[in-house]
Amino acid sequence: MNRFSLCVSRGIARVTEAALGPYQTAVIRIGFSATWLLFLLRELPHRHELYGPDGPWSWTLAEQLIGTNGAFTTLMWSDGRFWFESVYALAILASALLMLGWRTRTMSVLFMVGVLSLQNRSVFMGDGGDNVLHLMSVYLVFTRCAQVWSLDARRASRAGAARARGERVTDRTGPVLWGVLGAVLVAVTLAGRMEGEWLIPALLWTVWGGQALWWLAGRRARSGETRILLDVVANVVHNGALLVIMAEACLIYATAGWYKIQGSRWQDGTAVYYPLHLEYFSPWPALADLLSASGTLVMLMTYGTVLVQVAFPFTLFNRRVKNVLLAVMITEHAVIAVVLGLPFFSLAMIAADAVFLPTTFLRRLGGGAARARDRFLRRDRRTPLPEPRGHESPESTHVGFGA
Template identity: 80%
Template sequence: MNGVALSVSRGIARVTETALGPYQTAVLRIGFGLTWLLFLLREFPHRHELYGPDGPWSWGLARRLTGDNGAFTVLMWSDGRVWFEAVYALAVLSATLLVLGWRTRTLSVLFMAGVLSLQNRSVLVGDGGDNVLHLMSVYLVFTRCGRVWSLDARRARRAAAARERGERAGDRTGPVLWAVLGLVLAGATLSGRLVGHDVEWTVPALLWGMWLVQALWWAAGRRAGGGEPRVLLDVIGNVTHNAALLVIMAEACLIYATAGWYKVQGSRWQDGTAVYYPLRLDYFSPWPALADLLAASGTLVMLLTYGTVMAQVAFPFTLFNRRVKNVLLAVMMTEHAVIAVVLGLPFFSLAMIVADAVFLPTPFLRRLGGVVARGRWWRRPAAVPGGSGVPAQGTAEDAGAARVG
């Protein structure tokens, strides 16, 4: 019993004292932010037809649908063209700043609001990757995804260095941003746009909750320094982060498991010909010669069909063996890259590759970050308390991150 109690105690300590997987969540932040940003930029010339006032899915139809299902979208606050342009521009800006890791606590919320607003405005626009992005944008809000590879990390290190020199590290941008967003939330709430009979309470409650958490975090850091209130908030933040990370992993496994088991029930997947048919569709053939080359080989089509099913069904079970998991992870990412090129679904594939990246080993991500960044501020984080802090190399934070990989 002593051994069991000790293991449980260590597990609780890990979950409460450490935000696991800082590199994995940084990859999710950068990957999903970049996926959404690239999509918005690519569709910028067509934005009015997809999400705006010129689309076949009119504002009135969207109003009726959101009134029935209670979906959150700020585009229902007004049908004006200026309002739509402002929301679209803010979605682009929030995605850009999230990729850079600037004020990630706030920007993750704004990023979620942008994703939900545009996607819930036109529910018929998407290719499957939008569903993944939709879910992950909500989960990211609960993670401490700015602890590495971010401008927040650099600011935290500079603040720590200033405190070591005996200087006072002030932050004016954070309180101003918090106050402005509070005024926006208050105005939307009082006008009945944020909370009404046709809007579910979940997203508005999350927006207000995160705004209040920001106030508590600032007050704890300013009034109590490094005392018990800040320690308590750190524990709550770590537990919330780790729970969200677990949900993200479970979601990725669920996507593959359900896709694989549904494929098993299909006759075309059973006879090994399912991959052939999308290769013959003009709509999914940006490179017809390449699609024809793949479809011409019956053996290759059969191997791809059966291999896809086996990989998707087996993926959740491979997580118990690190080496097998890493091999199958490389196979799945390669498969999505091939889908992006052959079938012309780049954003669906990119969203799935980013979701897969949560299972990548931490040593690999750290080496990759060092190669890509080529800057010391990416590779030498310092331990700083708080949600924007960064784990130090060789600390318990990295040890916890390594266990995730």
Template identity: 45%
Template sequence: MGRVRASLDVLTERPVSLYATAVLRIGYGSLYLLFLLREFPHRDEIWGPGSPWTPELARQLFDQTGWFSILTLSDNRAYFEACYALAVVASALFALGWRTRAVSVLFAVVVASFHARAIFMTDGGDNLMLLMSLYLVPTACGRRWSMDARRTGLRAGAGAAAGRAAGVFPPHLRASRRTLTAVLHNCALFVIAAQVCFLYGSAGLYKVQGGSWGSGTALHYVLHLDLFRPWPALSLMADEHEVVIAIACYLTVLLQVAFPFVLFGRLKYPFLAMLSGIHLGIAVLMGLPLFSGAMIIADAVFLPDRFYRALGRLGRRAARSAARQSRHFTSTTLSR
């Protein structure tokens, strides 16, 4: 009962892993922004009125599936361009953490709308991006490394934030608001972690059932698929190392199946590092940067806040050292 009470206290008293959710916010906002900018020359063929999958066909599909997209509300090209500009701005603001509560809802609507508009052109990266954009809405992902956090810190330093909050909300409402925020954040964080575990576990179990993964030849066939071979020469060069290919097959299955069982110990750190290496290989060899980036960002949820605080201190020291070296170089140059 003591452990249950302690768990309930953690669930209801304060949001946990605020730095991890901040990394998810920055990562997915930036990734989707880069995705939209990359596809800017092809936006009309993918999502616009000039797409082979016309807005009318999309609306007919939505009538059957229940999906919704703001892009199908009008066939006007100016309206589409405005929606595209809104998506770019929403992704940038979400990554920066400006008015995160409201912008997170807007970002989720944007991702869901673009996903539904071109549903037959999506892959695993788009699906994960959609899920994470929805999961991040109830989280307090704007409390760290954001414009909101900076503004709150400035107000708290001036003594204005506490006085304003005290004047607007009675004490019992403030306590209820804090509890509700903590519960929603922690439950959403648990769902995100469970989703990633389910992805890895199910992928590993499906691979175990395949004969090509058991024989260590699955990656050999993958490297010869023209659809997933952006650099054929590089794929052929990698395929020449048969032993390495077989080891990579077995290691991939092992990491994915065992991943949910190593999260509560230090063994998760080498697992996360190796999984990041696998995703980087997928991005380069198979030409799936969106999927790889989405998975690497999702893995960040399992790193504790002390890791990110140490990373922040290391970054600040590196910045100060670079600034000192720059000033020293400038003074030396001027003296000469």
């Protein structure tokens, strides 16, 4: 009994005192936002056909369907061409800024709004990759995903240093951003555009209110306790969301795997052959033929796929096995990206996998990225800078891919 309560209190301490997995949440933030950003850029020439008011899934068709399910999309606020272009552009901007980790909480909200707006506007254009991004964009809002590798982290460390020197640090951008978005939120709500499902509007208002609280608590020196309270609550929420993200990844693999086991083609070991020979999933017919030339090879791939998908959630209890499987799955997705012509689906899945990567690996990755960037910048300037020995300055490590 005593040991049990000790366990519980230790657990509570863990989930309240810190937002766990700073590197993991940063890497999925970068992964998901980069995937969506690249997708939006790739589809730039096709944006009208995919999501535009005059596309085949026209604004009126979408209006009727959304009338029945109440999905959230800002694109239904107007059927104008200009509005559509603005939303698309803002979606691009928000994903770029989220990737860099600039005003991350706000950008994560705008990123979610962008993803939901476009995807819910034309639900029949998406595939599994869109589905992953859809869910994760909502979950990301709840995380503190800019603790490392972000402009926010860099700003925070600079502000910290400045304060240590006794300087006064004032942030103007934050309140302005908050004010502008608040005005938009009020206007939209008053105009009656938030009348679908309550969930997303409620989320928008809650985050907005939460930011106000955070700011207020920060300003008042006296309210140290409120400040700590908010920090603890933010940690708890973050840790919960992180758990949901991990569980969601497991759910994806478990569902994909367990349903496959029931299929005759996955049982007789020929399943992998078929997608490779579908018109819609065979960009490289010669490669597909090569891969499926040997029945034994196809059978090994077929069984291997099922095995890995079914096993993955259970391997989380063993670090070493988990890491091996993770490497296998990331490789498999990289192969799928090319062979089945599903680059964005694969990128989204790799981003989801990344939440399980070990911290040591991620740190090394971040260090490598920072070094590469420093080298690049130095060459760019073409000035022989004095050799910065041990250029692992806190600065560069913090920012990682960020800047």
